[in-house]
Amino acid sequence: MSAPTTSPAPQQTIAAPTRTVGEHVRDYVARLRGGDLGALPAILGLLVLCTVFSIVRPAFFSAGNFANLFTQGAAVTLIAMGLVFVLLLGEIDLSAGFASGVCAAVLAVLVTLQGLPWYVALLAAIATGTLIGFVLGFLVAKIGIPSFVVTLAAFLAFQGIVLLLIKGGTNISVRDEALVAIANRNLPTALGWALAAVGVGGYAAVQLLRHRNRSRRGLATDPTGVVLFRIAAVAVIAGVAVYILNLERSINTLISSLKGVPIVVPIIVALLVVWTFVLQRTAYGRHVYAVGGNKEAARRAGINVDRIRISVFVICSSMAAVGGIVAASRGNSVDANTGGSNVLLYAVGAAVIGGTSLFGGKGRVLDAILGGAVVAVIDNGMGLMDASSGVKFTVTGSVLLLAAGVDALSRRRAAATGNR
Template sequence: MSATTTNPFKTGQKIAVPAKDDGGLWGYLRNYGQRVRGGDMGALPAVLGLIVLSIIFSVARPSFFTPANFANLLTQAGPIVVIGMGLVFVLLLGEIDLSAGFASGVCAAVLAILLTTHGYPWYVGVAAAIVTGVVIGLLLGFLVAKVGIPSFVVTLAAFLGFQGVVLWLLDEGTNISVRNDVIISLENEYMPPLVGWALAALMVLGFAATQLIQQRNRRRRGLPVLLWQVVAFRVVGLAVLVGIAVAVLNEERSRNALFSLKGVPIVVPVVGVLLLLWTFVLRRTAFGRHIYAVGGNREAARRAGIAVDRIRISAFVICSAMAAVGGILAASMARSVDPNTGGSNVLLYAVAAAVIGGTSLFGGKGRVLDAVLGGLVITMIINGMGLVGWSSAYKYVATGIVLLLAASVDAFSRRRAAASS
């Protein structure tokens, strides 16, 4: 295979760079409108959902729209978002991992046993939990990719199996508490206000710098560049959103004058780093490109020389490893691990998070950011309905309906995309 690529026809002809097909800002907006109508809605449903839900719940319960509840919302969303991020990789391949919830339970149990029962330091526990996740992912991926069992069946079996493993690890259902300060702080501590501001500034500046460098590189090569208004809108938009969030979180939330409660929850930068990491992997590396390719057309990927089996196994490994991280966050939030950690509807919430955010159940389409946006929507529903005082019965029904709605948006946008091509 020739590794060098040169223009195959060096006939000295002038290379015509296509003229920019936009008509300024207006053209860009019109293009965007067309894309949305064509079924490519991106994050739009999730963002609209967030806005509508916050209005409804704020009207129903004013206590919903307070800094204290905002901080609650973010910490509650942690495990769901992280498990959802991992699921995005599996969903991108058009597969499903039904066992991610209980996999997170198994990993959390490993963590709790090592920390509490055996007294290991936190990093040993965290490493062991993540390694457990990787091993689980290897096993699932092997069964799906090499043995050829549909992922639905493999992970359904694992869903039942891991439920048993958690019980066994916890001696038929005892509750192991987690008392390690580092682990507990993940979901229960807050950053000093100044650190919050510094991180926010770093994030916005970093984003602006990457955008500007990208545009400069493209302009230098004579490639079409984005309108400066669009770049400015993105940077300023991010700055405003992050700024408001940090300002709200840095407000005093304690009702007790004796101690102070303010700052950005520690879990937020943790999720932020994971978001950056996996977005980088998916968008900027060949591995990420190959995940999309395998999800879009497995045969084409195979013919292009991509090791399809390896890609499929790695997606399951990433999913289970992220489930382990989600399990650690869940253990931190509950300050303990019990047989129900990662159980009941954790998996459903995580899948719903990815799908509501815009990741397709049919494979080939999705971003890690989807899990964050969708996870916030899901958490807002749980949190809001809790505040309004609805019973669990309603919560289950409402969450189910939201998942169905998200899946129908997905199916609908696929139909639109198919019809418009």
């Protein structure tokens, strides 16, 4: 596996190693026209929504509301990040919402009723999610029940388990300071900057090292300009976000000061990095895409398809547990509705709006975050406009339909141009 130093010259006919920025842009446009839209619809949607809401309700465009968006959308986004794995196989997990509810209930029962330390309760909640995922995955992969049916049954059953755990309709409060901090406290401003710097620096290092490694081996590389542009874009986004979040958001600074990056933000970013690494840079991730693209080909390549199928449900439910913990933290309590009502639909919507295909084989963890942002912005903006729940649901449903429509149309376009 060490670098074979035999001449890399012969394959020059296949991979032209140097491409100009212009060519890169042309390639990108060609891909778009070929139906490979990627995250573009979500980004455009986000821009349009933000512009409209800022004009209609100037309060939308305030530092305080910007921070709200993150904490409001966090739970759904985390669940959506897990769902991406299941969707990549062309499966579905309808129980992710109530799985998060079950895990949140486990957390609340252990920490409030049993008085266990927060970290024990936290680990127990995540372990519950892992177990749920294993059972779901086992039923789908080994017994052969369609995931739609398994998780539909689980959707109902978990709703019941939440009720059983919290003894009927009661509401268990979560008062543990460490748990409450997850969704309700902020990082010190200096730490926010430091984390942003480390993150951007790490991204730049990875990109530049990869660029250097590839060009040294004579492989096709993205033009240096494009690599630098990507790094700059990440730096600007991180810088602006941290700057705004570090502004004073308290209405009366004499009573309390409210500024800094919400703690949940670095948690989401860290999970984004971890899962993106797993999907893009490990053999396991490659196998997930392969099983989603062509199960039979994956099987013949010696990939243990059943294990991959079980594992994505484990990841999905474990991430649902993380989402449930964040939801419990944000609400300071767990009740029968935690993880219920629209949580699952928002999460599936987030993944699909972000560009993850419901047909499997295509999607990224980043999609869940972009889609989660769209869902959070709609929810938040409509709330500011005093829209009723009815209007909110209708609009969110329409956006989801629009996203699924874009997915279906781009697939058709792609099929016509022979592009996936």
